[in-house]
Amino acid sequence: xxxTLYLLLLLTLGCQTKTETKPTFGIVIHGGxxxxxxxxxxxxxxxxxxxxxxxxxxxxxxxxxxxxSSQDAVEKTIHVMENSPLFNAGKGAxxxxxxTIELDASFMDGATLDAGAISGVRTVKHPxxxxxxxxxxxxxxxxxxxxxxxxAKEQDLEIVEPEYFFTERRINSLKRVQEANAQKxxxxxxxxxxxxxxxxxxxxxxxxxxLSGNLAAGTSTGGMTNKKWNxxxxxxxxxxxxxxxxxxxxxxxxxxxxxxxxSVVAHDISALMEYKGMSIEAAAKEVIHNKVAKLGGDGxxxxxxxHGNPMMEMNTAGMYRAHMDAEGNLAVKIYREE
Amino acid sequence: xxxTLYLLLLLTLGCQTKTETKPTFGIVIHGGxxxxxxxxxxxxxxxxxxxxxxxxxxxxxxxxxxxxSSQDAVEKTIHVMENSPLFNAGKGAxxxxxxTIELDASFMDGATLDAGAISGVRTVKHPxxxxxxxxxxxxxxxxxxxxxxxxAKEQDLEIVEPEYFFTERRINSLKRVQEANAQKxxxxxxxxxxxxxxxxxxxxxxxxxxLSGNLAAGTSTGGMTNKKWNxxxxxxxxxxxxxxxxxxxxxxxxxxxxxxxxSVVAHDISALMEYKGMSIEAAAKEVIHNKVAKLGGDGxxxxxxxHGNPMMEMNTAGMYRAHMDAEGNLAVKIYREE
Numbered sequence: 001x002x003x004t005l006y007l008l009l010l011l012t013l014g015c016q017t018k019t020e021t022k023p024t025f026g027i028v029i030h031g032g033x034x035x036x037x038x039x040x041x042x043x044x045x046x047x048x049x050x051x052x053x054x055x056x057x058x059x060x061x062x063x064x065x066x067x068x069s070s071q072d073a074v075e076k077t078i079h080v081m082e083n084s085p086l087f088n089a090g091k092g093a094x095x096x097x098x099x100t101i102e103l104d105a106s107f108m109d110g111a112t113l114d115a116g117a118i119s120g121v122r123t124v125k126h127p128x129x130x131x132x133x134x135x136x137x138x139x140x141x142x143x144x145x146x147x148x149x150x151x152a153k154e155q156d157l158e159i160v161e162p163e164y165f166f167t168e169r170r171i172n173s174l175k176r177v178q179e180a181n182a183q184k185x186x187x188x189x190x191x192x193x194x195x196x197x198x199x200x201x202x203x204x205x206x207x208x209x210x211l212s213g214n215l216a217a218g219t220s221t222g223g224m225t226n227k228k229w230n231x232x233x234x235x236x237x238x239x240x241x242x243x244x245x246x247x248x249x250x251x252x253x254x255x256x257x258x259x260x261x262x263s264v265v266a267h268d269i270s271a272l273m274e275y276k277g278m279s280i281e282a283a284a285k286e287v288i289h290n291k292v293a294k295l296g297g298d299g300x301x302x303x304x305x306x307h308g309n310p311m312m313e314m315n316t317a318g319m320y321r322a323h324m325d326a327e328g329n330l331a332v333k334i335y336r337e338e
Numbered sequence: 339x340x341x342t343l344y345l346l347l348l349l350t351l352g353c354q355t356k357t358e359t360k361p362t363f364g365i366v367i368h369g370g371x372x373x374x375x376x377x378x379x380x381x382x383x384x385x386x387x388x389x390x391x392x393x394x395x396x397x398x399x400x401x402x403x404x405x406x407s408s409q410d411a412v413e414k415t416i417h418v419m420e421n422s423p424l425f426n427a428g429k430g431a432x433x434x435x436x437x438t439i440e441l442d443a444s445f446m447d448g449a450t451l452d453a454g455a456i457s458g459v460r461t462v463k464h465p466x467x468x469x470x471x472x473x474x475x476x477x478x479x480x481x482x483x484x485x486x487x488x489x490a491k492e493q494d495l496e497i498v499e500p501e502y503f504f505t506e507r508r509i510n511s512l513k514r515v516q517e518a519n520a521q522k523x524x525x526x527x528x529x530x531x532x533x534x535x536x537x538x539x540x541x542x543x544x545x546x547x548x549l550s551g552n553l554a555a556g557t558s559t560g561g562m563t564n565k566k567w568n569x570x571x572x573x574x575x576x577x578x579x580x581x582x583x584x585x586x587x588x589x590x591x592x593x594x595x596x597x598x599x600x601s602v603v604a605h606d607i608s609a610l611m612e613y614k615g616m617s618i619e620a621a622a623k624e625v626i627h628n629k630v631a632k633l634g635g636d637g638x639x640x641x642x643x644x645h646g647n648p649m650m651e652m653n654t655a656g657m658y659r660a661h662m663d664a665e666g667n668l669a670v671k672i673y674r675e676e
Contacts, residue, residue: 119570140569142571143569144482147567147568229478238575238602258478261576268605295451
């Protein structure tokens with residue numbers, strides 16, 4: 001009897017060790033959440049989104065498969081989405097009330113808990129790379145406005161004319177929004193609230209676990225159409241839009257930024273895992289469907305935990321998203337029920 | 339026996355109800371943490387700090403005692419410290435590398451989880467009031483730079499010339515720092531790291547519980563001397579420098595902002611209370627002495643929980659701080675061992 005128990009103990013320990021140490025990797029991305037309904041989509045548009053999501057995640061997947069870092073995978077995957085005018089990040093970002101483009105991004109390294117963020121840059125081709133550079137080459141975590149642009153230039157990041165980011169689609173969106181607001185004669189706060197309820201998609205994000213067991217998370221966005229007063233949303237806020245910690249998970253959020261800041265969404269998911277032992281999925285459901293929803297906010301999050309379990313959760317009609325595991329299985333999704 | 343048990347149960351329930359509902363209030367403030375050593379202090383300087391801390395907390399105390407809101411107490415208490423050139427907030431704030439002054443502040447309401455923040459304003463006399471106005475009168479949580487200044491002006495907040503904030507003491511500090519850096523020929527990151535280790539005091543903050551059971555937290559700062567690239571520290575970041583939630587506590591932080599952002603300090607203290615049932619003191623000790631310290635950061639936090647228990651915790655040599663309870667007992671402290 002004693003020997004049998006001992007054997008069982010050994011077997012149990014053996015299994016646990018295997019679960020804990022088996023090297024695996026994975027990657028999850030999003031291209032924004034919001035009122036994305038099948039009836040408003042054309043087959044071409046849907047195919048275009050699925051195509052860019054697939055291309056982007058494949059870039060990160062190949063890096064991770066070759067033993068590259070989660071940081072590198074997150075950065076290079078986000079570059080693909082920043083380059084695509086389909087998403088509200090980098091080229092094709094939305095316009096502010098003054099018809100300028102102000103870009104926000106952040107990155108966090110789960111191994112060191114180091115982080116970098118920029119808000120309101122106007123000339124940096126890849127805002128996610130500027131966020132990473134703030135982490136690596138400055139003593140700061142967050143830079144903003146013209147200062148962040150100067151820093152990126154000093155660091156030899158790719159600088160473009162502000163015009164590079166502009167697309168006809170976004171210029172038209174701003175016109176439509178401003179004309180509608182003028183007709184309705186709404187106050188500043190009413191305008192933004194009414195309008196926000198249809199406009200919250202496009203932010204991009206990526207989380208990854210690499211073969212060394214390191215987690216990383218990054219988020220990049222143009223914020224919201226017609227934004228004013230150098231508004232900062234959740235995307236560049238460590239703890240709100242982005243968080244990574246090797247002890248728990250890596251998270252990137254997209255949605256109504258104000259509610260995501262107030263709910264400290266990304267860190268709260270990690271805290272529920274660390275302090276209550278929740279799974280990444282249970283923690284994300286609690287934060288999105290209970291906490292954020294109770295305040296009246298909506299949006300989505302993607303994440304990956306330290307064992308490689310992916311998570312894609314939203315309380316909107318849809319979220320552009322994709323996931324790839326170590327075996328190369330790819331899932332690309334748009335609508336909530338899919 | 340059964341009757342005795344029933345009686346005991348009733349008594350227990352009665353006591354619990356009393357503990358939960360007895361209206362009380364309290365207020366805690368800080369004026370920054372850092373290398374504050376008795377040997378570097380004069381009796382006059384020490385008396386001046388204690389005097390302003392006492393005056394400031396008394397303002398909030400009177401509001402709370404009369405049944406006023408924790409929001410009003412936090413705002414008016416911080417005004418006193420923003421007006422005092424002793425602290426690095428409002429008048430007497432530190433200078434940036436370009437010899438400008440850029441002010442950050444944030445506020446959070448524990449009842450609604452609503453929040454407001456501004457970063458990099460140059461003309462708003464009371465940055466804490468601008469943060470509150472963002473919460474109340476805009477659809478946003480965080481505004482920055484010139485946009486935040488414009489918003490404050492539109493909202494009829496008190497606007498001053500940038501010169502209002504300048505003091506000889508801070509102009510001299512910037513000169514000393516820049517001369518020292520030039521002599522040492524340090525790289526940009528080395529400069530800031532070396533220098534940061536002596537410079538992290540002055541941020542002000544206040545947390546309060548009012549007679550209605552509502553918690554509020556606010557923080558206001560000029561950031562760090564010689565800061566560059568429109569750097570944003572933890573003070574205007576909801577979850578890092580400021581957090582309030584009626585379910586747990588209200589927190590305001592001060593210290594090496596970069597580490598406080600990475601540790602999501604204010605929200606993490608709340609999460610440890612909410613998810614692990616820790617006391618406010620145990621949670622703050624865990625975050626400051628374990629989590630922040632492990633990363634190499636230092637600073638302090640003040641807080642108050644929903645029962646009115648105060649907390650003032652630091653891993654620096656000192657923190658300007660004070661606490662007042664509902665009975666009017668006042669404690670003003672500077673050094674860690676006091």
